[in-house]
Amino acid sequence: MRSFVCKCGNSLYFDSTQCVKCRTESGLCPNCRTVSPMLRQKPDGLRCGQEGCGVLVHRCANFAEIGCNRMVNCDDSVHGLMCDYCALTAIIPDLSVKGNCDKWKVLEQAKRRVLYILDLLGLPFRADAVHEIPSVSFEFKADAGVPVHTGHEDGVITINIREADDVEREIARVSFHEPQRTLVGHFRHELGHYFWDRLVQGHREEECREIFGDERNPDYSDAMTRYYETGPLPAWRENFISAYATMHPWEDFAETFGAYLDMVTVLDTGRHYGLVACDFCDIDSMVATYQQLGIVANELNRDMGLVDLVPEVFVAPIIRKMKFLHTLTTAAHGESGAPAGVLELA
Numbered sequence: 001m002r003s004f005v006c007k008c009g010n011s012l013y014f015d016s017t018q019c020v021k022c023r024t025e026s027g028l029c030p031n032c033r034t035v036s037p038m039l040r041q042k043p044d045g046l047r048c049g050q051e052g053c054g055v056l057v058h059r060c061a062n063f064a065e066i067g068c069n070r071m072v073n074c075d076d077s078v079h080g081l082m083c084d085y086c087a088l089t090a091i092i093p094d095l096s097v098k099g100n101c102d103k104w105k106v107l108e109q110a111k112r113r114v115l116y117i118l119d120l121l122g123l124p125f126r127a128d129a130v131h132e133i134p135s136v137s138f139e140f141k142a143d144a145g146v147p148v149h150t151g152h153e154d155g156v157i158t159i160n161i162r163e164a165d166d167v168e169r170e171i172a173r174v175s176f177h178e179p180q181r182t183l184v185g186h187f188r189h190e191l192g193h194y195f196w197d198r199l200v201q202g203h204r205e206e207e208c209r210e211i212f213g214d215e216r217n218p219d220y221s222d223a224m225t226r227y228y229e230t231g232p233l234p235a236w237r238e239n240f241i242s243a244y245a246t247m248h249p250w251e252d253f254a255e256t257f258g259a260y261l262d263m264v265t266v267l268d269t270g271r272h273y274g275l276v277a278c279d280f281c282d283i284d285s286m287v288a289t290y291q292q293l294g295i296v297a298n299e300l301n302r303d304m305g306l307v308d309l310v311p312e313v314f315v316a317p318i319i320r321k322m323k324f325l326h327t328l329t330t331a332a333h334g335e336s337g338a339p340a341g342v343l344e345l346a
């Protein structure tokens with residue numbers, strides 16, 4: 001993630017709620033899309049201190065409980081007292097259970113990080129009144145009698161809150177032979193399913209089938225049964241971003257979409273800090289730069305005994321899939337009215 005600047009010149013980071021140097025409050029402004037100093041206004045309001053912005057804002061209703069630093073525009077009565085990101089969570093964990101508040105906090109943190117990049121890209125996840133499309137929504141649920149499956153259905157992304165427990169998540173990662181398993185990764189993957197529904201279905205299905213395969217044959221449940229019986233194709237690396245992507249074209253799409261969002265996010269950070277020069281209009285340049293950066297980042301992580309930052313190898317068939325996702329993103333960016341040049345995608 002990029003960093004931001006306080007009025008005192010000190011750096012602010014994505015989750016900042018206060019400048020550590022001058023103690024000015026800070027937060028993520030929905031108007032200028034930056035983490036900015038939030039200046040106290042008499043009697044009790046806040047104003048975004050970003051040059052050229054200056055909107056009146058207030059803290060998200062979840063600030064005290066989980067430290068959400070996304071601000072609410074005072075003129076925005078649509079979401080009430082919560083920020084627009086928190087308002088998308090329809091079900092939060094039962095806070096009377098010990099430890100659940102911490103789980104909710106890290107889930108919202110990861111979600112905020114992912115949604116922010118979607119906003120910069122102009123990928124649509126909010127309600128569209130004209131086309132009668134509801135917003136994406138999130139449910140953070142615990143197993144209770146029936147097991148809760150992390151997944152996406154009809155615009156609802158469900159995350160089993162067990163995934164917010166580091167120990168549980170690492171056990172799952174090792175048992176499923178996954179090179180990484182993270183909360184941001186879950187959100188990116190499930191949003192991949194969401195964007196298939198919203199941007200591909202009824203719009204670009206044929207084109208997508210040519211690249212990812214026909215999602216109707218075999219159907220999803222047959223494909224899933226087969227996958228859990230026989231496992232992934234042994235030579236999956238020649239065509240797929242992950243073993244799980246071999247299960248069904250929808251999973252291939254979601255896995256590749258997740259990797260695409262990983263890439264865009266990491267490249268944006270790398271470029272912000274001057275580590276890479278990257279042309280965000282050219283997918284080949286993006287992939288090549290990401291792979292180069294990945295080699296260095298992987299070695300740094302190995303130096304510290306951590307899992308690889310970029311475990312994927314982007315062979316030609318995967319780049320072809322990425323290219324399709326990039327055209328979806330650039331088209332969405334063009335339609336979104338998101339400021340051109342934020343990620344230079346327009």
Ligand SMILES: [Zn+2]
Nearest residue numbers: 006008019022
């Ligand atoms: Zn400061």
Ligand SMILES: [Zn+2]
Nearest residue numbers: 029032048053
């Ligand atoms: Zn602002």
Ligand SMILES: [Zn+2]
Nearest residue numbers: 060068083086
């Ligand atoms: Zn919030």
Ligand SMILES: [Zn+2]
Nearest residue numbers: 189193251254
């Ligand atoms: Zn999936």
